[in-house]
Structure formats: structure tokens, C-alpha cells
Amino acid sequence: MAQDILDEDDHEEAGWANWSGSISCDPDEILEPETESELQDIVRRCAEEGRTVRVAGAGHSWTPVVETDGVIVSLANMTGLIDHDADAGTATLYAGTTLEEAGTELHTRGLAFPNLGDVSMQTVAGAFGTGTHGTGPEFGNLSSVLTGGRLVTGTGEIREFNAEDDPDLLRAAKVSLGTLGIFTEIELDLQDTYKVQRREYCTNWRECKDHIPTLIEENRNFDFYWYPRSDEVKLRLLNGPGGGTDHADLEYATLVKNQTGWWQEAIPAHDDIGRAFDEMEYAVAREDGLECFEKARERVRENWRKDVGWRMLVRTIAADDAMLSTEYDREAMSISCIQSAELEHWPYFTDMEPLFREYDGRPHWGKKHTLRAAELEELYPEWEHFQEIRRDLDPEGVFMTDYLEALLEDGSSDEVVTT
Amino acid sequence: MTGKQTWAIPEGYIPEESTGPEPEMTSHETICVLNTTDEKATLEITIYFPDQDPVGPYEKTVPPQRTRHFRFNEFDDPEEIPTGEPFASVLESTVPVVCQHTRLDSRQAENALLSTMAYPAASESGE
Numbered sequence: 001m002a003q004d005i006l007d008e009d010d011h012e013e014a015g016w017a018n019w020s021g022s023i024s025c026d027p028d029e030i031l032e033p034e035t036e037s038e039l040q041d042i043v044r045r046c047a048e049e050g051r052t053v054r055v056a057g058a059g060h061s062w063t064p065v066v067e068t069d070g071v072i073v074s075l076a077n078m079t080g081l082i083d084h085d086a087d088a089g090t091a092t093l094y095a096g097t098t099l100e101e102a103g104t105e106l107h108t109r110g111l112a113f114p115n116l117g118d119v120s121m122q123t124v125a126g127a128f129g130t131g132t133h134g135t136g137p138e139f140g141n142l143s144s145v146l147t148g149g150r151l152v153t154g155t156g157e158i159r160e161f162n163a164e165d166d167p168d169l170l171r172a173a174k175v176s177l178g179t180l181g182i183f184t185e186i187e188l189d190l191q192d193t194y195k196v197q198r199r200e201y202c203t204n205w206r207e208c209k210d211h212i213p214t215l216i217e218e219n220r221n222f223d224f225y226w227y228p229r230s231d232e233v234k235l236r237l238l239n240g241p242g243g244g245t246d247h248a249d250l251e252y253a254t255l256v257k258n259q260t261g262w263w264q265e266a267i268p269a270h271d272d273i274g275r276a277f278d279e280m281e282y283a284v285a286r287e288d289g290l291e292c293f294e295k296a297r298e299r300v301r302e303n304w305r306k307d308v309g310w311r312m313l314v315r316t317i318a319a320d321d322a323m324l325s326t327e328y329d330r331e332a333m334s335i336s337c338i339q340s341a342e343l344e345h346w347p348y349f350t351d352m353e354p355l356f357r358e359y360d361g362r363p364h365w366g367k368k369h370t371l372r373a374a375e376l377e378e379l380y381p382e383w384e385h386f387q388e389i390r391r392d393l394d395p396e397g398v399f400m401t402d403y404l405e406a407l408l409e410d411g412s413s414d415e416v417v418t419t
Numbered sequence: 420m421t422g423k424q425t426w427a428i429p430e431g432y433i434p435e436e437s438t439g440p441e442p443e444m445t446s447h448e449t450i451c452v453l454n455t456t457d458e459k460a461t462l463e464i465t466i467y468f469p470d471q472d473p474v475g476p477y478e479k480t481v482p483p484q485r486t487r488h489f490r491f492n493e494f495d496d497p498e499e500i501p502t503g504e505p506f507a508s509v510l511e512s513t514v515p516v517v518c519q520h521t522r523l524d525s526r527q528a529e530n531a532l533l534s535t536m537a538y539p540a541a542s543e544s545g546e
Binding site (some may be wrong): 205227229232307308310 | 440492498
């Protein structure tokens with residue numbers, strides 16, 4: 001029972017670490033409530049005792065969004081499909097459901113997410129909360145399909161939300177880092193299930209750079225990896241079977257993969273999951289993206305080839321209206337810097353970050369960056385509106401940590417120590 | 420079967436700079452592995468440094484009756500090999516193979532290419 005778990009004599013020391021191992025903490029407890037009412041009880045008790053509660057998904061973020069010495073709540077026992085309407089293209093999931101589980105459940109009922117990211121290990125709520133996205137100029141980040149749901153607020157109350165009754169709360173909730181409350185149920189606007197053909201081509205930057213804008217336009221989902229050590233490039237084209245750029249128009253590249261499968265299997269590329277890495281990603285305005293990437297490529301070649309062999313990833317994302325979305329009110333191109341988890345990442349990332357800042361880049365909320373509230377509020381026109389909603393739902397700051405205070409309330413990048 | 424199951428390359432160095440179009444002329448270090456057997460060769464390559472612990476194993480495969488050239492520049496799992504620093508490597512294979520070591524050094528436009536046999540360190544002898 002949750003009320004017993006929080007007794008003072010019954011605290012178990014439990015460690016928590018993110019997927020790459022670069023973030024770890026020792027919370028008093030890691031709790032796994034089985035019901036919404038248990039979760040309410042945990043939040044209420046923590047609020048009364050002045051303790052912090054953070055909700056953890058799959059731990060696939062590289063920022064300390066979960067880190068706390070208080071209580072970490074996992075929704076591992078609150079998973080699965082609650083209901084769906086195949087004709088209307090809607091479904092409701094428990095918030096702890098992973099994208100992979102959701103994919104299986106939805107596909108068998110003829111439904112699908114319009115898009116996914118590169119991996120599907122994240123929980124749906126965690127992926128939404130950090131602004132996880134895939135690629136494709138027609139597709140917003142994953143939270144774009146969120147139409148409503150239920151969350152436990154900082155006072156332990158249940159708050160239902162939807163676009164009709166409270167559109168601003170929905171726009172705040174879509175990307176909210178678990179600071180408005182802990183989602184328990186999420187309602188989704190989906191589409192019919194579909195098949196995807198994945199083609200991957202190897203080439204090099206010299207050969208392909210002039211073709212990138214066309215590839216973005218001609219394909220449902222297009223992105224590319226650039227390899228610093230060799231200047232080689234992998235082009236990834238995902239389309240309905242037979243669609244997208246004609247193979248004959250890719251004579252400058254070598255086809256290395258050609259597979260067709262259902263969306264939930266074909267879109268995520270799971271080959272990286274066994275290879276831990278750390279990542280920084282900035283989203284810039286799409287029209288500036290390739291120019292920014294060219295400069296980033298030059299900076300890596302100039303400064304980082306000695307130490308960095310892992311690739312950079314370039315993707316496109318549609319604009320949306322979520323208050324803290326990195327694609328808020330602008331079509332975006334995201335540029336990711338990736339470094340092996342075994343090696344130092346901050347010297348590389350902090351050298352690259354000012355370049356992305358020159359282009360008014362917005363850092364991915366779940367990936368490494370040094371920005372804090374003073375810099376972030378300049379990037380988000382509805383910043384203060386979001387904070388008002390957050391303070392209203394969590395008046396005592398039960399979901400706030402020192403990191404989140406600095407990130408959302410009063411921090412500056414001058415205070416960030418990256419060593 | 421031709422070859423040995425353990426090979427050593429005491430000399431290793433990836434030049435930091437390159438001249439000419441990339442990736443063709445990127446300064447690089449390669450281990451060329453010939454597998455004449457009827458079985459897949461699973462390779463484990465360990466990298467040694469002057470002043471830090473070894474890194475690896477880097478796992479590679481060579482299909483039966485095939486050759487594969489692996490550029491050390493592109494090794495990244497578990498981690499990248501730094502350029503501009505000396506290193507050495509030991510390769511262990513599940514079947515006898517033959518290994519050769521090649522470096523392209525294009526720091527100057529007048530490129531240098533060197534190649535030498537790796538040292539067959541295994542006591543087992545192939546036929």
C-alpha cells in the first residue's frame with residue numbers, strides 16, 4: 001500500500017540512472033503505484049512532507065529531468081490500452097505504456113501514430129513530455145497527437161483536460177517535462193495503420209549535399225547521418241511502399257537497406273539501443289538548417305575529428321503550437337551531435353552549442369544543453385504563460401527540483417558547470 | 420585453411436590531417452582480413468595505448484571465403500580511437516585468417532601509403 005511505503009522507517013535506498021549512465025541519482029524511494037488513487041496518495045503525502053516527486057519514464061533522456069533525492073515514481077504498473085475507436089481514429093492509453101507496447105496494441109486494432117522517432121523504448125508520456133520527434137516536414141513531434149487526458153496535479157487532485165474545455169492547458173501539457181502533473185491517461189488522435197518502406201543509401205557529403213532539399217520534399221520521412229571521420233553520409237528514406245524519391249535519381253549513392261514493414265516496426269531503428277551514447281540536439285528554423293549544419297560540419301572537422309567519430313543526425317519537423325515545443329510556431333530542422341557514452345561529451349557539446357545559439361536554436365528538452373530559464377524564455381513566446389499554468393497546477397512546487405527551478409524559473413547558463 | 424587465429428599489429432597511428440577529396444583520400448589506418456575457410460570469422464580486436472588501459476573488444480565479422488578491410492578510423496563501439504596518437508592492436512579470430520595492415524597518410528599532397536603484414540602471434544598453424 002502506498003501509504004505504508006512512505007512511512008519514515010521504511011525508506012529503501014534505491015539508485016536510478018538514465019539509459020546512457022551519464023545521469024544518476026539516489027532517491028529516497030522509487031515507487032510504482034498500480035492505481036491512480038495510489039499515485040494521488042503519493043503526491044499528497046510528498047507535498048505534505050515537503051518532498052519532491054519526479055516521474056520517470058524509460059530514462060531515455062540525457063538531462064536531469066528525473067534526478068531527485070526525493071521520490072521517483074515509475075508508471076511501470078500503469079500501462080496498456082484503455083479504449084479505442086477505430087472508426088474515429090482515437091485511443092486512450094495509460095501513460096506508462098511504452099511506444100513499442102502502444103505500437104503493438106494500436107496496430108492490432110488498425111490504428112497508428114502518424115510518426116515515431118528512432119527508438120520506441122520510451123514511455124508515451126515521457127516521449128511526449130520531452131518533445132520527442134521523428135522526421136518529416138509534414139509531421140509534428142509525437143505529442144502533436146495528444147488531444148487530452150488525465151493528470152495528478154501537485155496537490156494530488158485529478159485534472160482532466162482536452163482541447164474543447166481547456167485548449168491552453170492542452171498546449172502546455174503536450175511538452176511539459178512532468179512539471180504540470182503526472183499523466184495517468186492520455187487520449188490520442190491517430191490514423192489507420194500503414195506500411196512503410198525503409199531505404200538507406202550510403203554516399204558522402206560532397207555527392208549528396210545539393211540533393212538534400214529535394215530529398216526532404218520528396219519523401220515522407222527523410223533524415224541523414226553524417227560521419228565526421230570519413231565525411232560519409234547515410235541517407236534514410238521512409239515512404240509508403242513504392243513511394244518517395246525514385247531509386248534511379250539516387251545514382252550518387254549506394255543502396256544498403258531496403259525493407260518494408262508495418263509502421264511500428266519499420267520507423268524506429270533499434271540498432272543503436274545496445275550502444276550507449278550521449279547526445280545534444282538543437283532545433284533551428286528549417287530554412288536556416290542546412291546552412292547551420294554546414295557550419296557545424298566544418299566545426300567538427302576543425303576541432304573534433306580527433307576525438308569524435310560518432311555521427312551527426314539531421315531531421316525535419318513540422319511546426320506546432322505546444323508552448324514549450326522546440327517546433328513552436330516554426331518549421332524546424334534538428335541537428336544532433338552524438339558522442340560515445342564511454343568518452344567525454346561536454347567539451348565537444350559546449351564547443352558546438354554557441355553555433356546553434358547563433359541560429360536561435362532551441363535545445364531538445366531531453367538532451368544535453370547548458371541553457372537555463374534566462375536564455376530559454378527568449379526562445380519561447382509563451383514562456384510565462386506556461387509557467388503560470390505550471391504554478392497553478394503545482395503551487396507548492398512538489399514536482400520541482402533544483403535543476404527544474406534553474407531551467408524554468410530563475411537560472412542562467414552562466415551557473416552551469418559541465419565538468 | 421590458411422592463416423592463424425591471433426594477429427598483432429604493434430604499429431598503429433591515424434594521422435589527424437588529410438589532403439584531397441574525402442572520403443577517398445582521408446588519412447586512415449586499415450586492417451585487411453582474409454578468411455579462406457568455409458566458416459564465418461568472428462573477430463575481436465583489442466586496442467592498446469601508451470598510457471591508458473586497453474579498449475575493446477571491437478567485434479567484426481568476415482563471411483566465409485571473403486575479405487574485409489576495416490578502417491580503424493571508423494571503429495566506434497565501444498568508443499572511437501583517437502587520431503594523432505600511437506596505438507597497437509591484437510586481433511583474435513574464431514577461425515584462421517590472414518591479416519595485413521595498411522595506412523594512407525595524406526597529410527601532404529604527395530600521399531604516402533604503407534602496408535605490412537601483421538604478426539601471426541598464434542601458435543596454431545593453418546594448412
